[in-house]
Amino acid sequence: MGFLRRVRDLLHLAITGRARKVSRAVAYRIYSNAVSLGLRRDLTVPFAAPAAKRPIHVRPLLPGDDLSCLDVRHPGLSDDQVYHRLAQARLLQSGVRTCHIAVDGEAEPCYMQWLIPASENDRVRAFFGNLYPRLGPDEALLEGAYTPEAYRGQGIMSSAMAQIAERAREFGARWVVTFVDEVNVASLKGCERAGFAPYVRRTERYRLFRRMVTFVPLREAATHVNAE
Template sequence: MGLRTGLTGTVTRYAGAARRAVASGTVVPTAKSVLRRVSSTSHSYGLRRDLQAPHETPAAKIPITVRPLVEADVEHILDLHAEVGTAERWERQKRVGLLERGIGRPFVAVDADDDPCYVQWLFGADENDEVRDFFHGLFPTLAVDEALLEGAFTPERHQGKRIMSAGMSMIAEKASDLGARHVMTFVDVDNLASLKGCERAGFVPAVDRCETTRFGRTRVAFEEMSPARVEEARVLKG
């Protein structure tokens, strides 16, 4: 990719994000996101699941099944003009950007009426370049037997039903179709609800990720956890 082509792609992405922000009423959170790219520091855990390890899918509070996302699902789970709060609209906007890029394999958990109540993207090692470009190097390069889960989202109307842990557990198992044995996902260290959901889905802390951004330049460092560090990072003890 030449410099001009790369710059054109970057400008196009930012222009698209700006249009979505105006159209969806998320200018403020979009601006905050841009400012974080000027100066910010964050710490996340990379959690890993071994698909060959024994695991029982946790039960949600309502019956759900998992299937690939189809076009008709988008208006039900990612509609940017739905009557929801700004925070949820911002979360939807980010997933729409990922959907528009057309990478990964989006799956939805649906209830008994086939209403999508959870969405998450699965990426295989064959998409390392696309993942690196879209997420600005936030994730480690996947080995041939690894997959990545990202973009988890539960609409507010479906929250509190333990859908995330059940849906994530089932979506992770789809990675075996890609030839993967291990599945990774990353969660901010302060997001205790998501960390609990990931652990219930069979994921265990495995990697420390530190992200530092200064004047638009981001450095991401990954460090494998020692056994003692894994136990320290676990949210669900015992």
């Protein structure tokens, strides 16, 4: 299902004149090497969420929430902006729980991110394949960080992410983990300001549509390889 939605989104990009993004996405799956950092936060260590430049309130996404920030028909969007919006929408449709948002009094959310408990391991595997280690009972995964363009650069990610992570206590997690591409400087900064520290290096290699994922704990030898 996730694969079909991805194909649908690539077709959407192609027929809306964004063929270059499609060819880059396909080339990526034919041959690529990417590195992400796994970062984690220990909820037993007190951490004060930093304040954003505007007051925000964090809560789970509700059925009536305005998600027009993911509308790909807005004029003037770049290929990357459309690509990110489609990816957020796919994750919403995946059924992976639980999407949280930050709101600041406007109708539109100013941040969204999934806080995923170990009970969602099978859904995570079905949607993301081998991209994440299976969560232990005391772990939670934060995925799908997204600040709509109009709200970026106001410290919303770090403030909201720190507050969403705290909610993992409600289902008994101690460790909250997240993964960020090593070239995504904005996201790495946001994570570190939200109290997350690097603990593992993930290597993702595509060869002819086959993905190999390796996790190497920082300062230790390789633990295991996920292949699909």
